[in-house]
Amino acid sequence: MDTLTALNQFREHIQTFVPLTDTEWQVIVPYLEVSVLKKKKNFVEPGKVCNQIGLVVKGSVRFFHVKDGEEITGYFCFENEFISSYKSFLTRQPAINYIQALEDSILVTLNYNNTQQLYADDLVGHKMERIYRLVAEHYLICYEDRVTSFITQSPEERYNKLLETGGEVLQRIPQHYVANFLGITPVSLSRIRRRIMKISA
Amino acid sequence: MDTLTALNQFREHIQTFVPLTDTEWQVIVPYLEVSVLKKKKNFVEPGKVCNQIGLVVKGSVRFFHVKDGEEITGYFCFENEFISSYKSFLTRQPAINYIQALEDSILVTLNYNNTQQLYADDLVGHKMERIYRLVAEHYLICYEDRVTSFITQSPEERYNKLLETGGEVLQRIPQHYVANFLGITPVSLSRIRRRIMKISA
DNA sequence: CCAAATTCTTATCTTAAGTTAACGTTTTGA
DNA sequence: TCAAAACGTTAACTTAAGATAAGAATTTGG
Numbered sequence: 142m143d144t145l146t147a148l149n150q151f152r153e154h155i156q157t158f159v160p161l162t163d164t165e166w167q168v169i170v171p172y173l174e175v176s177v178l179k180k181k182k183n184f185v186e187p188g189k190v191c192n193q194i195g196l197v198v199k200g201s202v203r204f205f206h207v208k209d210g211e212e213i214t215g216y217f218c219f220e221n222e223f224i225s226s227y228k229s230f231l232t233r234q235p236a237i238n239y240i241q242a243l244e245d246s247i248l249v250t251l252n253y254n255n256t257q258q259l260y261a262d263d264l265v266g267h268k269m270e271r272i273y274r275l276v277a278e279h280y281l282i283c284y285e286d287r288v289t290s291f292i293t294q295s296p297e298e299r300y301n302k303l304l305e306t307g308g309e310v311l312q313r314i315p316q317h318y319v320a321n322f323l324g325i326t327p328v329s330l331s332r333i334r335r336r337i338m339k340i341s342a
Numbered sequence: 343m344d345t346l347t348a349l350n351q352f353r354e355h356i357q358t359f360v361p362l363t364d365t366e367w368q369v370i371v372p373y374l375e376v377s378v379l380k381k382k383k384n385f386v387e388p389g390k391v392c393n394q395i396g397l398v399v400k401g402s403v404r405f406f407h408v409k410d411g412e413e414i415t416g417y418f419c420f421e422n423e424f425i426s427s428y429k430s431f432l433t434r435q436p437a438i439n440y441i442q443a444l445e446d447s448i449l450v451t452l453n454y455n456n457t458q459q460l461y462a463d464d465l466v467g468h469k470m471e472r473i474y475r476l477v478a479e480h481y482l483i484c485y486e487d488r489v490t491s492f493i494t495q496s497p498e499e500r501y502n503k504l505l506e507t508g509g510e511v512l513q514r515i516p517q518h519y520v521a522n523f524l525g526i527t528p529v530s531l532s533r534i535r536r537r538i539m540k541i542s543a
Numbered sequence: 544c545c546a547a548a549t550t551c552t553t554a555t556c557t558t559a560a561g562t563t564a565a566c567g568t569t570t571t572g573a
Numbered sequence: 574t575c576a577a578a579a580c581g582t583t584a585a586c587t588t589a590a591g592a593t594a595a596g597a598a599t600t601t602g603g
Contacts, residue, residue: 208494215493228483238490260472267468271461274475277482282429284485289439291492292416292525293409296560316581324493329560331582497590517551530590532552549600554593561588570579 191226200246401447
């Protein structure tokens with residue numbers, strides 16, 4: 142995928158929720174960067190400030206923590222999803238997590254300074270605020286659902302829900318990542334899967 | 343507390359993260375409403391679309407779900423915090439939760455239509471987008487932390503962290519609400535408390 | 544002011560998840 | 574291509590949490 146295709150895909154994605162004129166797009170483009178993130182390479186690392194918000198235009202990434210030497214997966218992102226260690230990006234504090242490519246991936250990124258400049262721009266500032274308001278609101282809803290599932294559902298219920306709705310995650314992601322995404326161990330997920338198989342068999 | 347005091351407190355709070363000129367404030371004020379929410383009264387109910395974002399200027403509220411006849415508490419909000427069932431507010435779908443006053447409370451609210459009108463206003467639209475972008479980002483960070491705690495910490499670790507940082511919640515809130523905020527049962531929290539007492543004794 | 548409801552703790556029992564380890568299979572990369 | 578690493582399942586054991594119930598202390602509302 143070339144740079145132009147990546148940028149166009151970024152524009153297309155933005156336009157699914159905020160229309161952009163060609164004039165506005167021409168203002169925004171110079172602030173964007175296209176970058177390749179090879180499998181296993183980090184977009185964010187603990188101890189470093191996350192300086193970008195990226196849109197995955199190709200590939201997939203995994204967000205995870207390391208605790209007691211163990212990797213604990215928070216979530217995954219696929220094509221047309223924004224990634225960032227938001228807390229770090231927004232507060233300018235060092236991140237406490239990794240964001241790492243699961244496959245060779247292509248990202249369109251906007252760094253912190255450029256973001257602030259675009260917010261301050263007379264022509265596109267209002268629209269950029271809107272875009273990133275909507276992005277934040279979108280992920281706010283995702284997290285709201287996630288927290289709800291943790292307090293109202295058992296691990297088995299969470300897995301069943303994922304079976305219904307999260308097809309992509311389950312097909313593209315190793316099971317032990319899915320397990321700690323669900324808040325459980327791989328062993329435990331394996332047991333849940335067996336239980337479900339027996340019921341449906 | 344009278345209406346004027348409530349509105350001024352709203353303005354003061356907004357100005358902690360976005361400055362407002364008097365002119366801008368005069369544009370915004372007519373869209374705001376001040377409302378009293380008596381203890382145990384609902385700000386949001388399942389099945390109804392949440393039509394407001396509110397700022398708690400006095401009192402406190404509790405966000406909870408009802409599952410199998412049981413109330414499961416998601417979180418609490420105190421003075422100078424925004425409340426809404428964001429998913430419902432943003433998507434215009436019926437809410438699936440309650441938001442209920444824990445004490446007699448006063449809220450400054452902005453309803454959905456007024457929010458959209460303010461976003462579209464030439465004078466304050468840009469700033470309103472910014473304000474609600476920052477609000478969404480703030481709560482996004484809160485939820486990010488919350489999810490992180492669920493996947494990386496045990497209930498006991500979560501409670502210890504709450505002891506360190508969440509003084510207000512622990513002083514003003516019945517323990518069984520805190521328990522399901524932590525994702526555990528009241529009985530389980532009681533056991534954790536005993537364990538901690540023994541260690542520190 | 545007092546009865547009813549709520550809250551918290553404790554105990555018992557049950558159930559589910561964590562831990563560790565072993566084993567076969569698949570994937571990876573040198 | 575082939576050895577090493579990663580992955581998923583299973584088993585045995587340990588640990589912690591859920592469910593239920595009872596009882597004491599506190600709070601609430603009429």
